[in-house]
Amino acid sequence: MLQQRLQLKETENHCLRKEIDGLKKDLRSQGSMTSSSEVRLNRALEEIERLKYNIKENKMELKEARESNGKELQELRIKNKRLENQKADLSNAVKKQSLLIDNLKRQKLHLEASKLLNITEEEFLKILDWTITSKSDSPKTVTKDVKVHNKVDDVKVEEVNCQ
Template sequence: MQEELDRISYECCTKDDENAKLSTKIKEIAEDRARLQKTTNIQQAQIEKHRALAEESGRKCDGLQLQVAGLQKEIDSLNRFHKQAAGNHNTVEVRLNRALEEVERLKAQLNKMKQMNKDKINEEHQNKENLLAENKMLKKQKAELIVGFKKQLKLIDILKRQKMHFEAAKLLSFTEEEFMTALDWGKS
């Protein structure tokens, strides 16, 4: 009985160690999950920031379009002035060319800003998709770990039963040998 108590105590200690290891693993997984959640929140904040930047760029675009419209009106007014004052033809032509260059430069800058904003949004979207995929993979790994843990518990239970049967068979074999010895002794 003492040996069995010692054996059971040893098994309990072993189980406690395994439980402690598994608890540590669960804590690590929870910390990883919290870290990933924090990263996701940071990414979400960055996405919101980029959206705000995109809206600000849109407002700037509207302002630039108003400027373009204003410049177009100025060009029209210069054309009318050109008809009225043929003597100032060169001056008006220079201003007109400058205004057109400014419009083209602003359009190019606007297109560049729009493209940059699209690229940033696409990049943030890709990062978000990657994080979601990684989060899904971690959840799957967690589920697999839990299934593995349950299987290990079942295997441990089966091994305990096999050990108990083995010990019972061993005790039974000793009893048979003693019985056979007693029979042989009784005959002689």
């Protein structure tokens, strides 16, 4: 009986040891799974932190880019306005120069006409400045002198008889 009891206790002890060994194995496998899960969790947490940091940087870069683009857009608008004003100024200058060119052409035509008129006037005066000689028996000669007062609108011709 004692031996049976002893045997029973030994089998019970053996069963318990097997159970303990099984539990230790389970504990080790659970520990390794837990540690691998913790490692994966830590890596995932690190990845999340890194992604959060990247998101934060991207948001800041986006904000800076928007501000920079806004400033650049404003500068381009100012430059565009300035160029439009320059274009308008140049257009006005071209119009004024065109008017001046037309005016100079008219002045040139008037000067040419005036020169032609002066040439014609000189020829006319040469024609009027003649000497009349009498073909009579007497040696008496009559000379006519013409005085011309040259004014723009008014030409006076006076006859002077000389003997």
